[in-house]
Amino acid sequence: MRTIAFSIFCLFLQLGLAAQNEVTVLSGKLFYYPQAGSNPILKYAGTQLELKGKFRCKGSESAKLFYNGHYFWVTGSKLRNVQDVVNAAVKTNEMSFTGRFFNFLTESVKEGENTENVKKYHRKYMNKSSGGVKGFGPKPGYEITPLFINSGKLPPENVIFKWRNTTGEGPYTFHLFSQEDKMAATLLVRDTAITLDLDQLALNLDEEYFWNVTRGESAKSESLPFEICPNSVVERQTDLSHETAFQKADHTEQQLMLAYMLEEEHCFYAANNTYARMIADDADNALVRKMYASFFARMDMLPEAISLLSNAPK
Amino acid sequence: MLIGLLDLIRINFHFLNPFNETIRDYEITDIVYSRLRDKKVKKDDRIVLVNAGFPPSRDTIRMILDRIIDDGAKVIALDITFEERKNFKIDSMLLQSMGRIENVVLANKVSGLEEDGITFKFQEACDTFFANHITTGFINFIDHDSSTIRYFSPREKVEESEEVCMAFAVRTASLYEPAAVERLFKRNKDFEEIYYTGDENQFTLLDFKDILDVNQNHKTTLADKIVLIGFHPTSPTIRPVIDKHYTPLNPLYTGHNSQDMYGMVIHANIILMILDNTYIYEFPFWINLLLTSVFCYFNVHLFYQIFRRVSLPFQFITRFLQLGEIILLFFIVAILFHYYRIKMDMAYWISALLLTFDAVKFYDNGIRKRFKILINIPYTLPPAPKRIKRVETANETPKEPSPDAGTTPAQQSDSK
Secondary structure: OHHHHHHHHHHHHHHHHHHHOEEEEEEEEEEEEOOOOOOOEEEEOOOEEEOOOEEEEOOOOEEEEEEOOEEEEEEOOOOEEHHHHHHHHOOOOOOOHHHHHHHHHHHHHHHHHHHHHHHHOHHHHOOOOOOOOOOOOOOOOOOEOEOHHHOEEEOOOEEEEEEOOOOOOOOEEEEEEEOOOOEEEEEEEOOOEEEEEOOOOOOOOOOOEEEEEEEOOOEEEOOEEEEEOOHHHHHHHOOOOOOHHHHHOOHHHHHHHHHHHHHHOOOHHHHHHHHHHHHHHOOOOHHHHHHHHHHHHHOOOHHHHHHHHHOOOO | OHHHHHHHOOOOOHHHOHHHHHHOOOOOHHHHHHHHOOOOOOOOOOEEEEEOOOOOOHHHHHHHHHHHHHOOOOEEEEOOOOOOOOOHHHHHHHHHHHOOOOOEEEEEEEEEEOOOOOEEEEEEOOOHHHHOOOEEEEOOOEOOOOOOOOEEOOEEEEOOOOOOEEEHHHHHHHHHOHHHHHHHHHOOOOOEEOOOOOOHHHOEEEEHHHHHOOOOOOHHHHOOOEEEEEOOOOOOOOOOOOOEEOOOOOOOOOOOOOOOEEHHHHHHHHHHHHHHOOOOEEOOHHHHHHHHHHHHHHHHHHHHHHHHHOOOOHHHHHHHHHHHHHHHHHHHHHHHHHHHOEEOOOHHHHHHHHHHHHHHHHHHHHHHHHOHHHHHOOOOOOOOOOOOOOOOOOOOOOOOOOOOOOOOHHHHHHHO
16 A cells, blocks of 8 residues: 555655656747757647757747746757756745845835936936937948858758858858857858858757857858758758648749748748749749849848849849 | 824825825735735646637637637636627537537626616626626626726626626636635625735646647646636737736835736735635724724823823833834734735724823823813822842931922922
8 A cells, every 4th residue: 555655755846856857838939959969849829848958939920938937039040059048037036025025115115216327426316228220231340241141050961151251351251150169160261152061060969059250350241040950850840732822822932932931930041042943943033133233232242132133134 | 083083184285295196006915915924936737828819719719719629728818808799600610619518618798887876777898699698797897097906706696696796706616616605705795805816927828729730638737727818928028008007016006106917916816716716805894993992091091191200201201112012013914914805904002102102291281281070080000119228338428308208209299
């Protein structure tokens, strides 16, 4: 009898511990990777994901997660460890009711002092709020501009990394490194492009890496993130064959829809290749030109967009 | 008596004082809700929220309704008003979907209050095409001048209806757990104060696109649950002010603040209150009066003790005492509400505390000296503290005792 009771107790204890090792999705959706190299599992509201493993949100969407009495939002398609995100979000210094009460009283006193401080030292309080919205423009501080199509999900084969030319002498230095700043490759390059077979490099699937370019002492580019994503995974994520609209569309329209879906899934390199193939197949198609040009504009490649529209056949 | 007299004179000076205007819609329990409650969220697994988008398309509602019914939801409550017929085909299909299960609740409103102030004339905002076949509940909140939503009415009499009309949340709870609503009606109250357990973060929130997504299986999430369908954006940043209200959970409990809770979540909180039987208890008037009298007596006695012993620093000491007692009273109100859901009105207590100082001084310096009968009433003070006996040495001569030995400063002034 005692053994049975003890076994039942252990079972409940395990269930309780298991429950605490899971994060619940309250709203939104994300892709969960239980281990490195595994296929992504779609997690949506009401489902759970374990603390071990990684996740990313779909495109620029957000998801609200819940763990051990705390909720937090996650946004963006950056691949992250579940445990790291939970640790960062659930920083608890849980106070008792009495602690919260006295904290509130002391805050009330400080708030009274703060009003006087605002009058005396008004410049200190001019950082938080402002009227107006952000405009678009080049990011400051970088002399070299990498092309955005070489970010996001890249295929595990030959990839051409490109950047804009900049004034200066000497070769460019191409750097490839991991999230922990561990250098994976450093190459001297004469031109503004380099072709790398990512399959040959010792890079892990579903891990985020960065690349940037420097020239001389001072000129450098922004670090663009990327990850290697097998073609089979990309095909699965961008499968539109079940969509009625896709089934009814003609070949060109299907390719445009596919290119858009690839862009949504941050497969910018594959999207660019899709548009390039369409232009090569049908250079006179005005719709394809315009769609490709708008894609270039979104990738911050305005000279390419202008060239495409200017060279349109009349 | 003085407090009661002041209470009778209610002069509205709010137009002269913007501070008054700010705190008109304020109760001390708002601080408990917004600043003192435990930040840990207790997730509820009985209610699921579904965002139908805005404006919600009837065809979309029909499709999500079918999916939710197929996934085995126990009660489906649509916090959406179908005020008129739009398209016969779509409306018929929607009605057909609604009729697939019995436990569907639609939203309507009561309006046209009669002269008796008790009965409403009409139920509106739900076309008879739907209302004649599907259960309804009114979604009216008790809201004075766009203020904080604190109360709701569980049921109302409507002329055109034979039955008593239930509130939307009450009707939903009655289909889920009838015994819980019987407990509510046994309380026999015209209106109830809403006990808020939390905001939308205690519920699972699905978007209509999630429901319609064939790659998502929501059976485990929706089976045997109460599903509330209405408007609630799923984005953390895009939060339009549509069906959004002020509640006591607002992080800013006074002053400039924005609406903090969508209507659907307020209904969810009411449903939880009914199911969990977590109503707010307020002391009846006679208990309040008794406690105020005891508190008042205690303070008068305490202050008078201090005044008779140490008349010079009396003001200084009593001001500190008043401040300390106000903080203590606030703590008691907060802890009673936080742990036991007991709401106490401390206004009279604080008035008694603030007036005690002046009342004691006025009585002792003004009233007592004018009426001989009051002077003759003996006021027995506690015995004076014992003097420490000094041991006389051979060189010291014994001192003669002073005529005022054994009396307090107040008694000395009386004798003069």
